[in-house]
Amino acid sequence: MTLTIPGFDHIRLPGADGVELAAAVGGSGSPVVLLHGFPQTHLMWRHVAEQLADEHTVICPDLRGYGASDKPAATDPDVYAKRTMAADVVTLAAALGHERFALVGHDRGALVAFRAGLDHPETITHLGILDIVPTLDMWNVLHGASAAVGYHLFLMAQPPGLPEAMIAGSADAFFGSFLDAWANDPTTMPGDVRAEYLRASAAAVTSIVADYRASADIDVMHDQADLDAGSQLAMPVTVVQQDWGAQLGYDAAGVWKAWAPDLDHRLTRAGHFMAEEAPDEIAAAIRGLLAR
Secondary structure, rough: OOOOOOOOOOEEOOOHHOOEEEEEEEEEEEEEEEEEEOOOHHHHHHHHHHOOOOEEEEEEEEOOOOOOOOOOOOOOOHHOOOHHHHHHHHHHHOOOHOEEEEEEEHHHHHHHHOOOOOOOHOEEEEEEOOOOOOHHHHHHHHHHHHHHHHHHHOOOOOOHHHHHHHHHHHHHHHHHHHHHOOOOOOHHHHHHHHHHHHHHOOOOOOHHHHHHHHHHHHHHHHHHHHHEEEEEEOOOEEEEOOOOHHHHOHHHHHHHHHHHHOEEEEEOOOOOOHHHHOOHHHHHHHHHHHOO
């Protein structure tokens, strides 16, 4: 049985191109969509979503290829392009009657949110980003020995076949290693939640790899085209991340300022899974974003 956010309805909604997404929906008020990261499901938002639901309609989908959402075969690069996944989110929100909404993403979901902000500026009113830089910038800042922190990016960028076989052969060890290494406080992820992430990820190896593979190919092309065109995020943007700039030797706030003129850039002492480790901090950051 899929774990979901207590008190929220767990429903299926249309995405783009006939794909259906599972989503937890709760609360009432102006809409906020929360997108999860790797190797997780919408469940990662459980604490933040419950806080925001006091004032907002909170929508937490599983991305295509993850959790209980459809996992279409990657018959071409567009299937798991962040552009397509962003269209999923816009379509899903519209099915609930929301033509405009705030959007917050973590990790892979933040890459989808970034693309949605560029592709759908008339729809995304506010944009929150947790612990990433855009895809194009991500590849540019990973260099030398420090790039080892992102080894999985390079593994899943390889042609189909070997990455899927390697990961499927040791799925719990592979996905569990990130849950362990990226958490400053592992006690914030209870055993049943961790088990749900491992179960869901092991059942989605092929689609997860396809999502990452797209980020080494078509997503880079889309970001480069926007960079060349001078495209920027038109809405207020809040970025909360660990101090990756210091660790990898780049100006993280400067990277984001180039894309987001109306930027609130914050560093956190929480680990990568900050919505679970520091939900009060993240909920406060989201409320601050929505007030701008």
